[in-house]
Amino acid sequence: MNHNDIINNDLIDKYLLNQLTEEEENGLEEHLLFCDECMDTLEKRKAIIGIIRNELPKEINQNKFAIPKTSKKPVINFSFLLKIAATLLVLVSITWLGILLSDKNKIGKNVVSLKSENIDTITFKKEDSTIINKEFNDEYEKNTNLLAEAYKIMPEFENFIENSVRAGNLEVLSPKFNYKFKPNEIIKIRWESADFDSLNFIVFDNKANIIFEKQIDTTYLFEQKLKPGLYYWQLETTEESVFTGKFIIRN
């Protein structure tokens, strides 16, 4: 099977939707053995179809999406319409040009008067701007210092994270390590373990203050709003902490 045939005839889509004959299907599958590009397209298309099938229903208001069965109407000839539109455009532009040329002096005067008015009203005061700039700079410096403080790493926790490898038997699926969340974003905590059914979940800020603590199952949605900064979190049993991770809330 030819690569161009596959691309031009949407054979990958048809394959995923089971719309190919057996012969075409075998041909495509054999082609996939030797064509990285098609294989890549297939994988990505599979993923995107999965997303469409999962997400599109949420967008759907059934009535809105019901396509009315229209009776067959002749398809509009767009090239003919374009020709008419082009001629009209030329005619309008010629007449407009004529009007412009006749009123040239009048328009010129108007523009000059507008310019002079603008210059009178906008007067630039140098002193004011320096004051504003200074205040702004102070505030900005203060904020950035605070922000920098909120994102500062804490060595003890970093040490915990390094050693948490030894805990074993626990796989944290979400959030990803050092993941940057948007402000107000819900954080999904998901973990799998052969040993534990529930664990104590604790969130610390970067100064080791406990912000949140709760006994949770393998999946938990952490909905509390957090200020921008770096946060550490732990999963622990009554005896020891089994996992330490960190995430960032973006500014």
Add this chain to the structure above:
Amino acid sequence: MHDKFKELINNLTLGEKKAISIVKNNLKIVVSRYFSKKYIELDWIAGKDEICSRKVLFDDLFSDIIQKITYRQETISTFSEYKDFIISKANEKIPRLFQNYFDLLYRNDKKVWLTFDILLKRRIKFWLIKKGFSDIELQEQFYQEAQVVFLNKLQKNELFFKDSGLLKSYIFKIINLKLFEYYREKKKNLFFNTNDFEPDYFDNYDQYIPESDKEKFISNLFKDLNESEKNILFEVFFKEEKLKNIAEKLNITEVNCRVIKHRALAKLEKPARLHGYI
């Protein structure tokens, strides 16, 4: 193409890494596609690691190929020979895997129940939307009722299925009966096709398990699509209509319809790829 295939098999015999990964990937696609056409979804047996999972099935099949071409020194000279071989082997293995999966459900295995629940919920929702029921409460109600019936039967140890196709048929029979009841209550006269419970199959639909950030990102992408793009995506990938029929419905040309579809897919694919979601 035949020479290329022979070369690939030779490289596989020599244990070349690229050949191994190519055959492994191809094997997954070919087997999944073949069984999905027979209404058997391998996703349903995505259970515990060793007892029943697709990964184990694919690894087994791959080692069967290696055994055939190296230890028994039999040749696989064409693609159709290769496909026939893996399909026949998979046919032997799937009923056992599925029975293991069912045993785990019966023994109340948490992980297997979790996958089962997710699949069941999504499939019922999908099936109902295809039938024109977009009411979320109704979907939830049907899911609950199907689950209760299923659980009762399971507790009595009355359920035996050798593959997922039969399981799905059974579940959709339950929902179809519930639909009858629902309409009887509403006193509406509707005609049902008795073949409606025939299950739908979408092998990749279930592989998608959204996380919060991913979900938000993707739902935002859909907001960027215009109505005609959403319409066409819905018709193509949800109702599985052919482009020709969709073009007729929308009163546009087939080429135009194809262009809109590609534009919509590009709008979804590009940002999703950039952010590493696909």
